Amino acid sequence: MDKKKRIEFFRSMTSDQRKKLILEKMKAKNIKVGSGVPNKTYNKQSEEVNELIRIANYFPELRNKNKNQK
Numbered sequence: 001m002d003k004k005k006r007i008e009f010f011r012s013m014t015s016d017q018r019k020k021l022i023l024e025k026m027k028a029k030n031i032k033v034g035s036g037v038p039n040k041t042y043n044k045q046s047e048e049v050n051e052l053i054r055i056a057n058y059f060p061e062l063r064n065k066n067k068n069q070k
Contacts, residue, residue, distance in 0.1 A: 022055055 010018065031049065033056060
């Protein structure tokens with residue numbers, strides 16, 4: 001799927017579907033919500049990780065979820 005089609009597909013999803021997709025991708029890569037490091041430069045292989053972190057920043061309930069569990 002090319003970038004334009006991925007964007008169209010993502011925008012056609014509901015907020016809950018987007019959250020679920022993002023969390024599934026993060027889990028598959030063993031990334032915990034809120035584990036992003038500000039101003040950290042990731043290598044080219046981690047470009048998808050950067051996208052996921054930026055997307056997750058738009059969902060404050062995802063960032064705060066782990067803080068409330070401690």
